[in-house]
Amino acid sequence: MDPKKLSIRLSAKGKKEEKAGKEDRRLAPMMRALKAIHSVGAPDSMNPEDLAKQRAGQELLGRLAAPMIVMKKWEPFSLKGMAAAWVKPDWPHDRRRVILYCHGGGYTSGNLGYSRPLASKLTNATGWETLCFEYRLAPEHPFPAAVDDARKAWDYLMYLGYGARDVVVAGIWHWFSAISSKRREGSSRDGWC
Numbered sequence: 001m002d003p004k005k006l007s008i009r010l011s012a013k014g015k016k017e018e019k020a021g022k023e024d025r026r027l028a029p030m031m032r033a034l035k036a037i038h039s040v041g042a043p044d045s046m047n048p049e050d051l052a053k054q055r056a057g058q059e060l061l062g063r064l065a066a067p068m069i070v071m072k073k074w075e076p077f078s079l080k081g082m083a084a085a086w087v088k089p090d091w092p093h094d095r096r097r098v099i100l101y102c103h104g105g106g107y108t109s110g111n112l113g114y115s116r117p118l119a120s121k122l123t124n125a126t127g128w129e130t131l132c133f134e135y136r137l138a139p140e141h142p143f144p145a146a147v148d149d150a151r152k153a154w155d156y157l158m159y160l161g162y163g164a165r166d167v168v169v170a171g172i173w174h175w176f177s178a179i180s181s182k183r184r185e186g187s188s189r190d191g192w193c
Contacts, residue, residue: 082153083111087116099170100167102153
């Protein structure tokens with residue numbers, strides 16, 4: 001190989017690695033905080049004190065992460081009594097597609113604050129609006145409460161005129177199963193006015 005081409009390739013690779021290194025250094029405090037937060041409570045425990053610690057830790061993590069991410073427009077609202085929020089790009093964008101983001105947390109923890117950093121990254125990466133929602137948590141709200149809340153968010157998108165092909169479901173894989181079963185049942189657009 002031509003030495004000049006090799007030099008250019010190595011230089012480009014070095015710049016990419018340098019950029020990745022800066023990003024790793026910038027996110028290092030966040031990763032330490034994430035590990036600390038997740039080690040606060042027993043993750044498999046349904047003990048109210050452990051759940052409260054996990055939920056508070058995730059809320060704190062969302063608040064810590066939000067300033068580190070270039071935030072997009074964050075528009076909270078109530079979706080038939082359920083806390084929800086739109087994350088929208090600050091630039092002209094494709095309004096024909098949307099992301100429905102179902103936060104993680106094993107159905108026992110997580111909230112809009114915890115959703116905000118990842119939803120912002122999804123919006124930034126795709127240029128699409130992202131709908132987040134705060135589903136009811138177990139054990140206070142047993143199955144199928146969280147699934148019903150996901151279906152409520154899905155139905156809201158259908159009411160707004162999106163079709164199933166226009167919605168990308170992001171989050172934990174079992175959300176896709178719950179929402180797709182609703183799609184097979186048929187989704188009503190009634191009751192949103």
